[in-house]
Amino acid sequence: MDRFSGLTCSFWPDNVAEESQRRMLEVIEKLLVLQDRDRLILRVRSELNGLGPERQALQVRGNSTQAALEGAKLRIKQLESDRKRLELEVEGKKQLIERYSIQQFQTKKNDEYRALAHEIETCKTAIVELEDQELDLMEQAEHVQKEVAAAAQAAAEMKKLVDQKTAELAAREQNLKKQLADLEANYDQLSTGIGETVLARYQRLRKQRGDKTVVGIEHSVCGGCHMKLPTHIVISCQAQQDLVTCPNCGRMLYYARHMDLAVVD
Ligand SMILES: [Zn+2]
Numbered sequence: 001m002d003r004f005s006g007l008t009c010s011f012w013p014d015n016v017a018e019e020s021q022r023r024m025l026e027v028i029e030k031l032l033v034l035q036d037r038d039r040l041i042l043r044v045r046s047e048l049n050g051l052g053p054e055r056q057a058l059q060v061r062g063n064s065t066q067a068a069l070e071g072a073k074l075r076i077k078q079l080e081s082d083r084k085r086l087e088l089e090v091e092g093k094k095q096l097i098e099r100y101s102i103q104q105f106q107t108k109k110n111d112e113y114r115a116l117a118h119e120i121e122t123c124k125t126a127i128v129e130l131e132d133q134e135l136d137l138m139e140q141a142e143h144v145q146k147e148v149a150a151a152a153q154a155a156a157e158m159k160k161l162v163d164q165k166t167a168e169l170a171a172r173e174q175n176l177k178k179q180l181a182d183l184e185a186n187y188d189q190l191s192t193g194i195g196e197t198v199l200a201r202y203q204r205l206r207k208q209r210g211d212k213t214v215v216g217i218e219h220s221v222c223g224g225c226h227m228k229l230p231t232h233i234v235i236s237c238q239a240q241q242d243l244v245t246c247p248n249c250g251r252m253l254y255y256a257r258h259m260d261l262a263v264v265d
Pocket residue numbers: 222223224225226227246247248249250251
């Protein structure tokens with residue numbers, strides 16, 4: 001049911017009323033076009049803003065696989081230097097054995113000879129232990145070497161992915177920037193004929209209310225805040241003589257023929 005469809009503005013001469021209605025419709029139409037453009041610009045801008053975090057997330061993924069590789073490489077280095085240290089210790093023990101053997105050869109005292117023989121045995125036992133440790137380290141190194149290979153492969157694959165995605169992001173950015181430039185190119189043209197006061201009000205509202213500034217009044221409810229509108233507001237909106245705003249949220253209201261003004265309870 002359309003409760004207001006029979007209402008007319010009989011207090012104005014028909015031609016004046018018609019003329020100002022035509023003018024009001026034109027303004028509303030221009031505002032809707034402008035709002036549409038602003039929405040598009042907002043969407044493209046927010047997509048552009050989203051590219052930075054996407055890039056950072058990619059970088060973080062790339063860095064973490066690279067860090068895993070560096071970590072494995074560092075462990076290999078550590079194992080290698082530990083093994084070298086053991087090797088040097090073995091070498092030291094071997095030199096001691098050599099020195100003790102010479103001293104043994106030179107001595108004429110039995111107890112000194114025996115003491116040296118004991119020292120030589122102690123060195124030999126130590127060498128066996130050191131060589132066992134060396135073997136253990138080499139085994140560990142073999143495992144870590146496999147980890148390095150796996151990490152290197154993962155890092156290479158990740159780098160490929162990061163490079164590919166980065167190129168995609170760059171292409172997307174370029175595309176969005178072009179879209180934005182196109183959308184902004186004739187922006188000012190869209191607002192000509194709206195009138196400075198209305199335009200200023202629209203821009204102010206846009207800052208406060210975002211992309212829903214000019215709204216319909218379907219079912220006698222404000223399309224922005226969804227509050228039920230007073231009857232006189234609905235009537236003046238339908239008369240389309242003046243720019244009507246929602247008493248609750250301040251948005252600009254408009255009425256189009258397809259809108260059902262029946263109140264939904
Ligand atoms: Zn409202």
